[in-house]
Amino acid sequence: MYICPVCKDKLNRVDNSWRCPKGHCFDIARKGHVNLLTTAKHNPKTAGDNADMVKARTEFLDKGYYRPLAEKLREVAAEVLGSTDKPVIIDSGCGEGFYTAELSKVKNSQVFGIDISKHAVAHCMTRVHLAGITNCCFAVASSFELPFDDECADAVVSVFAPVCNDEYARVLKRGGALIVVSPSPRHLFELKAAVYDEPYENKPNSYGLTAFYESDDKHRDIRFEYKTVISSQQDIYSLFMMTPYFYKTSEEGMARLKALDSIEVTCGFEIQVFIKK
16 A cells, blocks of 8 residues: 655565565554655654644544534545445545544545654554554655555545645545545634634635546535534633644734633534545
8 A cells, every 4th residue: 555755666564664675664663653754855853743733733632622523524434435345545634633533433444644744643543542443554744745556545535734636636546535624714713803803714725626526516515514612721722723823823812812711613614525537
């Protein structure tokens, strides 16, 4: 399933490493994942979310605020895959594995998670070990250089992560599904209103998916929204750290954020399904 990030040849597991016929070798970490991110375009030590960001994301997600989204995503994936025998699912930009673990419940599935952050992927392994999940594998890798064979996957899932037309088309089988989750226009609007003087709705994303067509009416564009109360200042701050707003908020705005003890927000998501041509 894995291919060498250097020469693109097939990787084979030999003892505690993955090796290709040309001699490139990638050691398997103690937790069970492998780092397939090369130094050609990224620094594997510093790429992606750092340990503190992963910790904040994990603590927030594990409190269940986004549990309804995880369950809805798993339902959509199961419906799209239908009667596919032993479906292979790639969770691209999997973060710390919250959604990957839920996708592992799709019947007879084999799930592969990749993320550019070594800290996130290490936590993925902790998550699945603690949950007793045995059908998930994880690697440190980029969404724009997926370490997988051509036409090996039945579905690729991207939750709040980069979307790459060429790579997703390459690894998906013909007729395979790309499931993209992005914020709806009103996602976290109340939180933005509490922090900014002029809050704005999220704009729809344009992905340029020339290798795909939109799925049928049932799955073309599902808007999934619900209200939830973020019940502590720490949870509010952790949630804000997960958003792009965290990096472009003024000191005044951050002061407003830190003054919040609880807030009811709209959790709004667009779930779109695209089919490889």
